[in-house]
Amino acid sequence: MLSIIQAAGWPIWPLILCSVGALALVLERLVYLRKVRVAPEGLTDEVLTVAKQGVPSTEVLKKLADNSLLGSVLAGGLRAWSSDPRAPESTLRQAFETAGRSAAHQLDRYLNAISTIASAAPLLGLLGTVIGMIEIFGSQAPGNGTNPVQLAHGISVALYNTAFGLMVAIPSLMAHRYFRGRVNDYLHDMEQASERLLLQLMRQGNR
Known part of the structure; x- marks a missing residue:
């Protein structure tokens, strides 16, 4: 591998940095986007049960907000309701939407960076290949003929950059699509949970 990197020349180093960055971002998102951290099972039903018993205390709201992203969204609506049952x-819907936008921002974090790496890596690989081809043909002295074996070897080395760029781009693209699907699912779950809590709070407020 080291010999391939040395043969490919300096254009491969930006690709190596992209691969390290993409790996770090993917691992971070895998840890952060766990269901227990975003939308734990049964949390909505627990919140609905607590809300039926009356206005929750400040301590309960703080624990709920610290529980998960879904908890922070539901806590945002409950705070507005506790201040004015x-x-x-x-007003309540606006409170849920404000908390939801903050949660969506947390879910979307770093996804644009992964998408950028997936888009830029093939172009960086192509750039490295083009630079390698220019150097190869530029090194051929006019009038001395061309060594086909040496030329073929030089072209194969230049193509290392394109291959490495694709090796970085394909997993990055797949990871981005996977995380985007998970984020959309979480946002849908949060929207449904907020709607359920909103309906209950409106019923209690109209008693």
């Missing part, structure tokens, strides 16, 4: 639906 007869608040109109538009």
